[in-house]
Amino acid sequence: MLSISEFSQMCHLSPQALRFYHAEGLLVPAQIDERTGHRSYTFEQVERAMLITLLRDTGMSVKLVRRALDEPDQAVALLERHSDEVSRQRRAQADAITAARAVFEAQPAPRLRQVPAMTVVARLVPGTPLGRDAHEWDRAEDILTAAAAELVTMVRQAGVTCLGQPWRTLALETPEQDRQVLDGVGPFWIVKVAVAGTPETLPALPADLIVQTPDAHDELSIFMPGRNTMAKYCTVVLRLLDADPLDGDRFVNLAHLRQEVRPDGVLSSAPVQRRPA
Structure with missing residues (x-):
């Protein structure tokens, strides 16, 4: 029999790690002294300790390690799935590092710019959740991204040229939309894209597309690097509220x-308007 100290040195696992694996049922001592509580191991348990170390070094959770050891025929498949998840996390971390660096380097600030008059094709987006938590927000982002791409496709299929990137805005443009948003039924968002031509020169468009002609106006814009999140959206709102230079x-x-x-x-922009007299 090997003491926990001897077994620890042999397997390059600290006594604390061995106690943890014992508590998790991954590596149960061959014998425990009822009087002193001292743990003892056998030489044959070195192999299991080695396998545990191999799997834990991959970043696998204790739960997955236990399953791989209990179901050795599934170990390779579990490692493949874990490898895919690690790759996904690394890509997400790399994107996050890039976004964080860009935010700190750029110090995003609002800028005043003039937007010319244009012709816009819009479409309401049903089915988006309110975005009350991160899961809902991400679902809404996926829906809006798909809706914007679909709008561009529909416009192009109708023979109309899109100008620039599509965008989304809150569905607060008519009294009916206001009421539906306040009632919590939605739709909460509209996707839009600027197009070449005027309403009179545009060909027939699908019935659920709306043609708008916003006048030239000033707007404050701020560019926030990285993916759109609820926290970034709120930060943009605060910076636009505090922005200069407005008289x-x-x-x-x-x-x-x-x-x-x-x-x-994400480029976020809001029109600058004069207060009613």
């Missing part, structure tokens, strides 16, 4: 905040 009779209309999702980040 005393103008304000940022956040009800019409629009977001253009780009490969490297």
